Amino acid sequence: MNQTNILLETGTNELEIIELYLAEAGEDGAATNVYFGVNVAKVLEIIESPPRLEPASSAEHPSYLGVIPLRDMVLPVVDLSVWLDIKRVPSSHEPILVTEINGVRTGFLVSGVTMIHRVSWSDVEPPSRYLADLPGNCITGTVRLDDHFALLLDLERALVELNALDVKESEHVAGPQTDMPLHVLLVDDSTSVRFLLKRNFENAGFTVETKNNGEDAWNYLLALKAEAAKRQVPLASLLDAVISDVEMPSMDGYTLTKNVKSDKELGVLPVVLFSSLISPNLLHKGQSVGADAQITKPAFGGLTTQVREIILARRAG
Numbered sequence: 001m002n003q004t005n006i007l008l009e010t011g012t013n014e015l016e017i018i019e020l021y022l023a024e025a026g027e028d029g030a031a032t033n034v035y036f037g038v039n040v041a042k043v044l045e046i047i048e049s050p051p052r053l054e055p056a057s058s059a060e061h062p063s064y065l066g067v068i069p070l071r072d073m074v075l076p077v078v079d080l081s082v083w084l085d086i087k088r089v090p091s092s093h094e095p096i097l098v099t100e101i102n103g104v105r106t107g108f109l110v111s112g113v114t115m116i117h118r119v120s121w122s123d124v125e126p127p128s129r130y131l132a133d134l135p136g137n138c139i140t141g142t143v144r145l146d147d148h149f150a151l152l153l154d155l156e157r158a159l160v161e162l163n164a165l166d167v168k169e170s171e172h173v174a175g176p177q178t179d180m181p182l183h184v185l186l187v188d189d190s191t192s193v194r195f196l197l198k199r200n201f202e203n204a205g206f207t208v209e210t211k212n213n214g215e216d217a218w219n220y221l222l223a224l225k226a227e228a229a230k231r232q233v234p235l236a237s238l239l240d241a242v243i244s245d246v247e248m249p250s251m252d253g254y255t256l257t258k259n260v261k262s263d264k265e266l267g268v269l270p271v272v273l274f275s276s277l278i279s280p281n282l283l284h285k286g287q288s289v290g291a292d293a294q295i296t297k298p299a300f301g302g303l304t305t306q307v308r309e310i311i312l313a314r315r316a317g
Contacts, residue, residue, distance in 0.1 A: 010285040011258030013121045013251055016040040017143075019150055020097065022081045023089040023111040031089040033111070035150040036080075037143065039247065040116060041277055042099045042155065049094045049109055053077065061162055065109060070098070077107040083138075083158050101156050101276055102296055108155065119143050124152065124249040126189065126213070140189060141249045154247070156276040156297065182311055183207040187217040187244040187256065188274075197243065197274075197303070204304040214244065214251030218259055225265050235265050240311045243303075246275035254289050261290030270310045274303065 017037035024034050053065050063082035067074045077096060081088035088111060096107040124141040138157035142149050184206050188194045194210050201208045211217040221242075228235040242260060246253035257271045270292040278286065278296045286294040292310055295303060 011254045011289045013255040014118055016118050018043055018116055019114045020110045021112050022086050025087045025089045037150045037152045042101055044098045044100050046095050049096050075107045080108045080110050117145055121252045126249045182240050185242045186210045189213055189248040201304055213248040214256035221266055236268055241270040243272045243274055246277045257291050258289040270314055
C-alpha cells in the first residue's frame with residue numbers, strides 16, 4: 001500500500017482510516033461483522049495470513065499467535081478478536097494488517113478489510129463508558145461509515161499491554177529550574193495519559209491545565225486570549241506552552257496547532273506534539289502546521305525537561 005498521497009494536507013482536521021471487520025459468532029452460529037477503523041498512517045501493508053496460525057501454549061497473552069517471516073524480518077502477529085474478546089468465526093484467506101507504531105512492527109489478524117475512508121475528526125464521537133471499558137481499552141471513538149458505525153482502534157494500547165512497547169510512566173525530574181512559574185496546557189483524549197503527564201509536570205514545578213480534545217483546548221485558548229486583552233497583559237504571562245496529542249475526537253492536534261500558530265496573539269505560544277504517530281516519515285506534518293517540537297509516545301522520560309527548555313528559550317528571545 002502506497003501512502004505517498006495519503007493526507008498530503010495537514011491541519012484540515014481529517015484523517016484516513018482503513019476499515020476492517022471481525023466476523024463475530026452469534027448464538028445461532030451465524031457471523032455478524034463488527035467494523036473497526038485504524039489510522040492509515042500506522043499501517044504499512046496488508047498480507048494474507050498463512051494457514052494454521054495458532055497461539056502457542058507458552059504465549060504470555062492468548063492473543064499472541066507467534067511470528068511469521070516477512071521478507072527480511074520476523075513479524076509478531078496478534079489475533080485482534082482475542083484481544084477484543086470477540087468470538088471470531090474463522091475463514092480462509094484472512095488478512096493481517098502490518099503496522100508500525102513507534103518503530104515496532106506488528107501484524108494484527110482480522111476477518112477482512114473493506115476500504116479506506118477519509119473522515120473528519122469532528123464526526124468522531126468519543127467512546128461511551130461501555131466502550132471505554134472493553135478489554136484492552138483501545139477504542140478511541142466511533143464514526144459513521146455509510147450505513148453503519150465503526151469503532152476507531154488505538155493499537156498502541158494493545159502493544160503496551162502486550163509489552164511490545166516500553167512505557168515509562170514517570171520520569172525523574174529535578175524540580176523547578178527557574179524562579180518564574182511555568183504554566184502549560186496538556187491536551188490528550190486518554191484519561192491515563194493526561195493523569196501521567198499532569199503528575200509529571202506538577203512534580204517538575206509546572207502549573208497545569210488539562211483538556212481532553214483539541215476543540216475544548218481551542219475554546220480554552222480563545223477564552224484565555226480574551227482574558228489577557230481584558231486585563232491588558234501579554235498572553236504569555238498567562239500560559240507558557242501547549243502540549244498536545246495528535247489523534248483526538250472533535251479536533252486533532254494538527255488542526256489545534258495550525259489554529260494556534262495562525263492566530264496573531266496565540267501564535268507566540270510554543271506547541272509540542274506528543275503522539276505515537278510521530279516518526280521520521282511523518283515529522284513533516286507537524287512542521288507544516290508550525291509545531292515547535294514533536295515527541296514520540298510513549299517516551300514520557302525527559303518530556304518536562306524538553307518543554308522547560310523550549311519555554312526558557314522563548315523567554316530569552
